[in-house]
Amino acid sequence: MSRDVAVVVEHLGGAIADVTFEMLVRGRALATAAGGRLVAVAAGQGLAGMAKELGAADAVVLCQGPGLEHYTPEAHQQALAAIVKARAPRVTLVANTSVGMDLAAGLAAALGWPLVAYCKDARLEGGTLVATSQIYGGKLLAEAEVAGEHAVLSILAGSAPADAGRVPGSPAVEEVAAPAAPGRVRFKRLIQPEAGDVDITREGVLVSVGRGIQSQDNLPLVEALAAALGGTVSASRPIVDQGWLPKTRQVGKSGMTVKPKLYLAVGISGAPEHLEGMRGAGLIVAINSDPGAPIFDVAQYGIVGDLFDILPALTDKLKGA
Numbered sequence: 434m435s436r437d438v439a440v441v442v443e444h445l446g447g448a449i450a451d452v453t454f455e456m457l458v459r460g461r462a463l464a465t466a467a468g469g470r471l472v473a474v475a476a477g478q479g480l481a482g483m484a485k486e487l488g489a490a491d492a493v494v495l496c497q498g499p500g501l502e503h504y505t506p507e508a509h510q511q512a513l514a515a516i517v518k519a520r521a522p523r524v525t526l527v528a529n530t531s532v533g534m535d536l537a538a539g540l541a542a543a544l545g546w547p548l549v550a551y552c553k554d555a556r557l558e559g560g561t562l563v564a565t566s567q568i569y570g571g572k573l574l575a576e577a578e579v580a581g582e583h584a585v586l587s588i589l590a591g592s593a594p595a596d597a598g599r600v601p602g603s604p605a606v607e608e609v610a611a612p613a614a615p616g617r618v619r620f621k622r623l624i625q626p627e628a629g630d631v632d633i634t635r636e637g638v639l640v641s642v643g644r645g646i647q648s649q650d651n652l653p654l655v656e657a658l659a660a661a662l663g664g665t666v667s668a669s670r671p672i673v674d675q676g677w678l679p680k681t682r683q684v685g686k687s688g689m690t691v692k693p694k695l696y697l698a699v700g701i702s703g704a705p706e707h708l709e710g711m712r713g714a715g716l717i718v719a720i721n722s723d724p725g726a727p728i729f730d731v732a733q734y735g736i737v738g739d740l741f742d743i744l745p746a747l748t749d750k751l752k753g754a
């Protein structure tokens with residue numbers, strides 16, 4: 434058994450996803466505890482320049498070939514399973530994202546290793562792997578001891594600081610051949626979000642609006658506050674389902690995961706599916722008329738009151754009126 438820890442690199446269109454750098458931070462702590470190396474593994478095409486961004490790892494293994502240009506579960510699972518099986522790391526970390534969820538499950542099944550999903554923490558205690566998973570959209574934490582010599586963990590975004598793992602360098606690179614048979618699932622096209630809209634995952638200030646706003650006609654109140662804060666408007670799902678804002682603005686389980694410096698939740702109750710997408714924000718402020726609204730459980734600052742009174746007053750104050 435190797436003492437190494439492997440991190441599966443998630444990337445799209447040549448860009449490494451933030452969660453990969455977060456996993457490198459977590460992976461380094463595990464590798465140190467295990468007494469092994471930290472190895473980043475990636476499958477794809479055109480990955481030649483990738484290694485210099487993965488300086489947080491001791492080594493990088495790249496698998497490039499036809500059929501791996503775009504992510505498809507079967508082809509990528511086959512390629513990555515071959516790499517991981519040959520190296521038999523103590524722990525393999527995969528992102529708990531749309532891509533990573535089926536990748537992690539497929540890898541664990543192909544290797545016959547246990548999988549713990551939705552992990553926000555993992556550590557080695559006297560050689561035993563202990564993983565903490567977030568369940569019911571973050572309402573409960575479950576701690577699991579993982580028996581055996583190997584395990585796959587899928588790691589939630591936001592569980593470590595990405596910047597600490599974003600280290601340039603020149604780790605040793607090993608190239609391995611892609612599996613001969615391409616997968617049966619063929620990539621056809623990437624459907625991009627509506628052109629021209631903002632990418633809320635990159636915004637520093639989000640003013641997020643929920644059903645408390647009552648009508649589309651009231652959205653200008655939220656837009657005015659967002660403008661005064663130099664931010665952007667995002668929303669809970671009902672606002673998007675009603676067609677008041679585009680899908681690109683939805684925060685939560687079936688929308689985007691956001692990590693702005695400031696997340697101001699206006700008339701949002703804080704359902705688990707919403708919290709899943711925003712609890713990693715730097716500072717959460719909530720405005721809600723119900724003092725028992727669950728959003729106050731995650732907010733650092735809360736205002737209990739009617740948003741129709743508070744929003745105009747706050748906007749005026751920010752504008753210095």
Ligand SMILES: Cc1cc2nc3c(=O)[nH]c(=O)nc-3n(C[C@H](O)[C@H](O)[C@H](O)COP(=O)(O)OP(=O)(O)OC[C@H]3O[C@@H](n4cnc5c(N)ncnc54)[C@H](O)[C@@H]3O)c2cc1C
Pocket residue numbers: 642643644645646668669670671672683684685686687688689699700701702703704705706707710720721722723726738739740741
């Ligand atoms: C599989 C699945 C996926 C889902 N994905 C998502 C997702 O991605 N994102 C998401 O957001 N939801 C998602 N949901 C829906 C989620 O469960 C909630 O229904 C939704 O988040 C509720 O939205 P809300 O907080 O805007 O509305 P509500 O729960 O209706 O809350 C409205 C809030 O506004 C407050 N309010 C009312 N009037 C005022 C006022 N005048 N001033 C101040 N406050 C006021 C109320 O007190 C209340 O807390 C999903 C659900 C499922 C089952």
